Amino acid sequence: MVNEEQQQAQEKDVKEKILGAARKLFAGKGFEGTSVRHICDEAGVALALVSYHFGGKDKLLYALFEPLNEHFAKLSFHLEEPVEALKQFIRGFVAYRYENEELIHILQQEMMMQSPRLRMLSNAYYPSWEHLRAILEAGKRQGELHYESIVHAVHFVMGAVIFSRQIPFLEPVFSDLPPVEDDAAQAAEHIIRLVLHGLHSR
Amino acid sequence: MVNEEQQQAQEKDVKEKILGAARKLFAGKGFEGTSVRHICDEAGVALALVSYHFGGKDKLLYALFEPLNEHFAKLSFHLEEPVEALKQFIRGFVAYRYENEELIHILQQEMMMQSPRLRMLSNAYYPSWEHLRAILEAGKRQGELHYESIVHAVHFVMGAVIFSRQIPFLEPVFSDLPPVEDDAAQAAEHIIRLVLHGLHSR
DNA sequence: ACTTGTTCAAAACGATCGTTCAAAATTAAA
DNA sequence: TTTAATTTTGAACGATCGTTTTGAACAAGT
Numbered sequence: 001m002v003n004e005e006q007q008q009a010q011e012k013d014v015k016e017k018i019l020g021a022a023r024k025l026f027a028g029k030g031f032e033g034t035s036v037r038h039i040c041d042e043a044g045v046a047l048a049l050v051s052y053h054f055g056g057k058d059k060l061l062y063a064l065f066e067p068l069n070e071h072f073a074k075l076s077f078h079l080e081e082p083v084e085a086l087k088q089f090i091r092g093f094v095a096y097r098y099e100n101e102e103l104i105h106i107l108q109q110e111m112m113m114q115s116p117r118l119r120m121l122s123n124a125y126y127p128s129w130e131h132l133r134a135i136l137e138a139g140k141r142q143g144e145l146h147y148e149s150i151v152h153a154v155h156f157v158m159g160a161v162i163f164s165r166q167i168p169f170l171e172p173v174f175s176d177l178p179p180v181e182d183d184a185a186q187a188a189e190h191i192i193r194l195v196l197h198g199l200h201s202r
Numbered sequence: 203m204v205n206e207e208q209q210q211a212q213e214k215d216v217k218e219k220i221l222g223a224a225r226k227l228f229a230g231k232g233f234e235g236t237s238v239r240h241i242c243d244e245a246g247v248a249l250a251l252v253s254y255h256f257g258g259k260d261k262l263l264y265a266l267f268e269p270l271n272e273h274f275a276k277l278s279f280h281l282e283e284p285v286e287a288l289k290q291f292i293r294g295f296v297a298y299r300y301e302n303e304e305l306i307h308i309l310q311q312e313m314m315m316q317s318p319r320l321r322m323l324s325n326a327y328y329p330s331w332e333h334l335r336a337i338l339e340a341g342k343r344q345g346e347l348h349y350e351s352i353v354h355a356v357h358f359v360m361g362a363v364i365f366s367r368q369i370p371f372l373e374p375v376f377s378d379l380p381p382v383e384d385d386a387a388q389a390a391e392h393i394i395r396l397v398l399h400g401l402h403s404r
Numbered sequence: 405a406c407t408t409g410t411t412c413a414a415a416a417c418g419a420t421c422g423t424t425c426a427a428a429a430t431t432a433a434a
Numbered sequence: 435t436t437t438a439a440t441t442t443t444g445a446a447c448g449a450t451c452g453t454t455t456t457g458a459a460c461a462a463g464t
Binding site: 027028029030031032033105108109111112113114115118126129130133147148149150151152153154155156158159160161162163164166167168169170172173174177180187190191193194195197198199200 | 229230231232233234235307310311313314315316317320328331332335349350351352353354355356357358360361362363364365366368369370371372374375376379382389392393395396397399400401402
């Protein structure tokens with residue numbers, strides 16, 4: 001009776017509630033634009049608990065990206081089949097971009113402003129860039145992918161996968177169209193076709 | 203006489219110094235991450251002058267983008283030759299991205315967090331998206347460009363041109379390579395080849 | 405010389421920032 | 435039950451935020 005409400009409140013760990021609120025607010029208002037008070041209000045917990053559980057606002061941000069680090073750490077690709085590896089890379093990245101849109105938005109904000117916190121987040125994005133580079137270089141070596149500059153080629157693919165999902169604020173540009181289906185797998189196949197033609201694979 | 207010019211020169215000098223400092227700091231630390239005090243220190247002017255000359259921090263941001271609005275307002279493309287129009291679009295955008303990298307970074311940050319200030323900046327980016335859409339649709343209508351979803355196609359090209367310049371913090375990924383030549387025209391041609399193949403134009 | 409209007413500098417405003425601390429509440433161990 | 439350890443709370447800290455106020459400095463018009 002009385003305990004029912006309390007149990008449900010306790011069911012969700014306090015740390016989880018803080019992480020969820022922080023992920024939402026950092027993505028929507030930026031790291032500097034989000035106050036610890038706002039996070040705690042959103043999470044329904046006391047102000048001091050961010051410092052107590054995470055050691056501060058910075059550390060809270062880093063904690064947000066730990067699962068992402070683990071995800072990218074265990075990725076691997078078969079470089080013997082570069083085209084297939086590239087497809088797999090794009091499918092994986094697009095899927096992850098759809099599932100973790102908020103983290104991607106936070107990461108992009110920090111990247112764009114070369115934030116000093118970025119150093120602590122490097123494990124969250126360096127691996128995927130290095131994987132992509134290895135795939136593209138293997139593809140060129142084997143004559144299956146064609147490009148002139150590896151730097152531009154990597155940026156080209158990254159631009160495509162990062163922009164794989166429609167940016168909400170730009171919907172007005174397409175407001176006359178029927179709403180596009182927001183499906184990760186479908187988006188990935190679109191990107192794959194455009195990118196593979198761009199690198200005119202055989 | 204002389205004083206008239208001096209006064210006008212000084213006046214514009216102060217406003218210009220503030221704009222320059224704000225452009226640099228907003229790009230490097232974000233809008234919320236940059237204090238008015240920091241801007242004025244960087245510009246070497248007194249604190250109150252931002253509110254005096256621009257009417258506040260928000261208005262200062264909007265003032266930064268006014269030249270960009272004018273630039274995009276007078277763009278036009280010949281839709282009768284869509285491939286050529288697309289090349290022209292990419293060359294123009296890449297060139298502008300190189301010349302105004304800081305503004306682009308600010309805009310991307312604000313876009314990623316769907317900032318409430320974005321409404322006032324819409325003239326700075328809506329026109330280019332609409333131009334691009336018109337070009338791609340004309341190209342498909344005339345059978346010269348091929349894609350399945352106009353939404354994905356627009357995002358695909360935008361991703362390519364926005365990522366046309368190497369992001370500084372990701373240089374370590376390519377640190378073993380000789381530094382890529384930082385030339386807008388050359389980058390544009392790279393992007394054009396990749397994108398046009400992606401849309402396999404004829 | 406006196407007023408008028410504009411530009412700039414210094415100080416101060418109230419509000420909010422991230423963090424800390426002592427005490428209360430809760431849980432775990434004995 | 436008593437004790438010890440952990441978690442949560444509310445208040446408070448000093449620092450910094452964007453903006454406003456006040457008045458000095460200066461040029462132009464009367």
